[in-house]
Amino acid sequence: MSYIVSIDQGTTSTRCILFDQNMKTVNISQTEFKQYFPHSGWVEHDPEDLWNTTVSTFKEVLKKSNLTPDKVAAIGIANQRETTLVWDSKTGKCPTNAIVWQDRRTSDFCKILKDQSLEEMIKNKTGLLLDPYFSSTKLHWILNNIPDGFTKAKNGEIIFGTVDTYLIWKLTGGKSHVTDATNASRTMLFNIKDHKWDEEICNLMKIPTNMLPKVLDSSDFFGEVDKNIFGSTIPILGVAGDQQAATIGQACFNPGMIKSTYGTGCFALLNTGSEIIYSKNNMLTTIAYRLNNENTYALEGSIFVAGAVVQWLRDEMKFMKSANESSFLAEKADKEQRLYFIPAFTGLGAPYWKPNARGAIFGLNRNTGQNEIIKAALESIAYQSLDLINAMYLDLNLSKENLILRVDGGMSASDWTMQNLSNILQAPVDRPVFLETTALGAAWLAGFKADVYPDIKNFSKQWDRDIRFNPKITKNESEDLYYGWQNLIQKFL
Numbered sequence: 001m002s003y004i005v006s007i008d009q010g011t012t013s014t015r016c017i018l019f020d021q022n023m024k025t026v027n028i029s030q031t032e033f034k035q036y037f038p039h040s041g042w043v044e045h046d047p048e049d050l051w052n053t054t055v056s057t058f059k060e061v062l063k064k065s066n067l068t069p070d071k072v073a074a075i076g077i078a079n080q081r082e083t084t085l086v087w088d089s090k091t092g093k094c095p096t097n098a099i100v101w102q103d104r105r106t107s108d109f110c111k112i113l114k115d116q117s118l119e120e121m122i123k124n125k126t127g128l129l130l131d132p133y134f135s136s137t138k139l140h141w142i143l144n145n146i147p148d149g150f151t152k153a154k155n156g157e158i159i160f161g162t163v164d165t166y167l168i169w170k171l172t173g174g175k176s177h178v179t180d181a182t183n184a185s186r187t188m189l190f191n192i193k194d195h196k197w198d199e200e201i202c203n204l205m206k207i208p209t210n211m212l213p214k215v216l217d218s219s220d221f222f223g224e225v226d227k228n229i230f231g232s233t234i235p236i237l238g239v240a241g242d243q244q245a246a247t248i249g250q251a252c253f254n255p256g257m258i259k260s261t262y263g264t265g266c267f268a269l270l271n272t273g274s275e276i277i278y279s280k281n282n283m284l285t286t287i288a289y290r291l292n293n294e295n296t297y298a299l300e301g302s303i304f305v306a307g308a309v310v311q312w313l314r315d316e317m318k319f320m321k322s323a324n325e326s327s328f329l330a331e332k333a334d335k336e337q338r339l340y341f342i343p344a345f346t347g348l349g350a351p352y353w354k355p356n357a358r359g360a361i362f363g364l365n366r367n368t369g370q371n372e373i374i375k376a377a378l379e380s381i382a383y384q385s386l387d388l389i390n391a392m393y394l395d396l397n398l399s400k401e402n403l404i405l406r407v408d409g410g411m412s413a414s415d416w417t418m419q420n421l422s423n424i425l426q427a428p429v430d431r432p433v434f435l436e437t438t439a440l441g442a443a444w445l446a447g448f449k450a451d452v453y454p455d456i457k458n459f460s461k462q463w464d465r466d467i468r469f470n471p472k473i474t475k476n477e478s479e480d481l482y483y484g485w486q487n488l489i490q491k492f493l
Helices: 047-064 107-115 119-126 135-145 149-154 163-171 199-204 242-249 307-315 323-331 370-396 415-425 437-449 456-461 475-492
Strands: 003-009 013-019 025-032 072-079 085-088 158-161 178-180 214-216 236-241 258-262 266-273 284-291 294-303 340-342 360-362 405-408 429-432 465-469
Touching: 003 047, 003 163, 003 437, 013 047, 013 437, 025 047, 047 163, 072 163, 072 242, 072 437, 085 135, 085 163, 107 119, 107 135, 119 199, 135 149, 149 158, 158 163, 163 178, 163 236, 178 236, 236 242, 236 437, 242 258, 242 266, 242 284, 242 294, 242 437, 258 370, 258 437, 266 284, 266 370, 294 370, 307 323, 307 370, 323 370, 323 415, 340 370, 340 475, 370 415, 370 475, 405 415, 415 429, 415 465, 415 475
Parallel strands: 003 072, 072 236, 178 214, 258 405, 405 429
Antiparallel strands: 003 013, 013 025, 085 158, 258 266, 266 294, 284 294, 340 360, 429 465
């Protein structure tokens, strides 16, 4: 039997999932790692944590399964996307921590670029808006803040990558400096029309193109794992940014299909096929996947804080011992109280793009307790999701009458949260049987290249729905709740 290992390197943990030749889960290994917040709005990871947890979870999942590495036909990698790393091209040592996608330290630099009327040019080439979210300004910051950064980059002494590139470089013993088209499209350096690093933008950011990785298809040969790491050479055959991997795992291959992932943040992607559609409503245009050198594009809306708000309530506020308790406690909340929680801990993402916004709770009274705040936090996820979907459907001039949202990610396991989402959207919400769609997408990319897994058509047939949540409140009730959110958001902005 042939096996595929999917490395799902996320914002708060690294997971390895072992799939058999029928795309069924054999075992899962997961390890959390520390987050660093050195200043307000700064978020960092220790690169060694990313590497060590990748190695340890890979070994553990094989040990759990009583398998040797030579039984693994291929590796697929899904990764947190815009997170930025620079490392020595010979030693692999990083001069700084990884700057995480949530980090807002380049807000002022982005404003300077906006004031120079550069956003439209950048959007036209990359599909992205000028925001600290993306890799380019983070990379500029690193080069500007390490000794001789720009000179070392120009001389090839240091190189850049998103998390996938860093892990591949380490796994292959420094032989492969590559990425895939989906991750490249999130750097704000990649021209999604010309399919190459954009020299004009790179010059603007003072980033030498020689420090950037080679861009491959999402299902491609990325190199072989060095035998000294796991005891066997294993080809890396699939790579995609986590949200694109989830889009694949949800079998959203047809134009118009939409999925939303509820993890640390929330990310909705709507497949637009071979057509590049530029948003008029502050959505992002991105590459959904690239197969056989052909791009499939998507509109994307990004919410910076989703599951992270539950983590905050658990870890900082001590409102619960486990994130799993949140739904139960929300159910117990006073239904007469209407609170609104704006979780702008690291700014507001789409469609507002306010990097300096901060969180707030509205509607507090003397009887407000922990349960009411938890409920408002969970409700904020539905309101933000509707913000995204409204913007996308306006861009495409589509009616929401035919909307069916496929969901995944850790928070989608909460029946209460998904039912509330359906209520607010006034649309069906479909949760699949297998929630690890990000890992599944990466596994399919690798397995397809390895001739272990079926083609797109037959893979799509295997997608299986667990439950459909249908609205349980009226359209008027939903609109009234959402009006309250919108009213506060506009004042808040």
